[in-house]
Amino acid sequence: TAESLKNASSGTQNNPTDPTAAKPSSQSEDSMSATSALLGSVNSRSYPAFITKAAVLHLISEKAEFLLRHPHVFITPALLKAYVHLQSLLHQPASFPDIFHLYAHKPIPVPGSSTSTSTDKNKPPITFKPSHPTKPSAAIPTPTANLALTTAITTHSLPLSLSIINTTFSTLAYRRSKTLQHLLLPGSLLTVSPLAAYTLSTSFSNWQNTMDPSYATGVAFAGICTYVASVCSIGYVAITTANDQMQRVTWAQGVPLWERWVREEERAALDRVALAWGFEGLERRGEEVGWEWEVLREEVGVRGCVLDKSELMEGME
Incomplete structure (x- = not known):
């Protein structure tokens, strides 16, 4: 009858030993517990009450400095210029002296060979070779150093400004770099000037008939060398005493x-x-x-x- 069927169905639902009735309830309980745990973890996350502009700028500055300090990152002049420009925009120049010192003294990473042999298996994928802080390549470029000094002066920090000068313009690498850049061409011309003077003297001696050609060559050579030496000396004194x-x-x-x-x-x-x-x-x-x-x-x-x-x-x- 309908009444007996109703009792049977209710008995089946209330029977905890029935496996067919226990499956849906256990699955629903598991899904509910997983959902509750997920929602609970989301609700328990701690978020800051507000995010300030200064905090965001400080985070960007900190991450940029972390990238340059990473041992596997080789600092190129272009990368250093971009870093200084970024920190100048953020008004965070405090790290400039340390980064400039790191630019000259940081070990240079050398990647390992791509071929895997039995002898190369024990070698690390990246090795480091020591840098040479006194080489001309270790000098801070002049535009980058001037930008860093301008930013330090803007923040009105005297110790920072002096530290930037110590790590840029006062280094031996910078002096060698300037000497190499500005004196390479004049020095080369001055080196070959005696040969050019002797060639011209020989040609001039053949255009006259009043003196012996060898004697005329010596006189012309001495005159040309004296003229070149006098002009170079006057120019040197004028440049260095300006x-x-x-x-x-x-x-x-x-x-x-x-x-x-x-x-x-x-x-x-x-x-x-x-x-x-x-x-x-x-x-x-x-x-x-x-x-x-x-x-x-x-x-x-x-x-x-x-x-x-x-x-x-x-x-x-």
């Missing part, structure tokens, strides 16, 4: 001319720092006081320069 570009930081007496030329960018960087920390008005120069100004004056003196030379100041000629 001071029209100097404003507040000048060279002290006794500094060799060669050192003045090769360290001109270092002096110019100190001059920029002095102009940024001192008074803008010409009539108030020399009145600066404070511990930062004293530190700057001492730093300038240690480097063989003079801050606010009295005979070069306005009205003291």
Whole structure:
């Protein structure tokens, strides 16, 4: 009857030993428990109440520095320029001295051979060879160093500005790089000038009949060499003693001319720092006081320069 069928069906649902009735309930309970666990894990995640612009900029700066500090990343001049430009946009120049030092001293990664032999199985995939911080290739490019110094001056941090100068313009690698770039062509021409002078002297001696050709060759050769040496000496003195570009930081007496030329960018960087920390008005120069100004004056003196030379100041000629 219908009543007996109803009782039978209700008994089947309430019978816990029936395997056919237990399967759907257990599956539904498992699905409900998994869903609850997933929702619980999502709800239990901790999110910051708000994300500030400063936090995002600091995170970008930190990740960029982490990439350059990674042992397997080789820092190229283009990569260093991009990093300095990024940190300048973020106004985060605090890492510049460390990165510049890392650029010159970081071990160079060398990838292993692509062929897998029995002898290469024990070798690591990447090996490192030591860098040479005094080579010209380890010098910081001048535009990159100037951009870093400009950013440090903008943040008005004197220790950071001096540290950037120490790791860029004051290094031996930078001086060698400047010498190689600016003196390679003039030095080559000066080296071959005696040969060119002798060739011209021989030709000139054949155009006259008043002297012996060998004697005429010697006279012409001596005259050409004297002219070249005189012009080169005057040009060298004029270049190394020029001071029209100097404003507040000048060279002290006794500094060799060669050192003045090769360290001109270092002096110019100190001059920029002095102009940024001192008074803008010409009539108030020399009145600066404070511990930062004293530190700057001492730093300038240690480097063989003079801050606010009295005979070069306005009205003291």
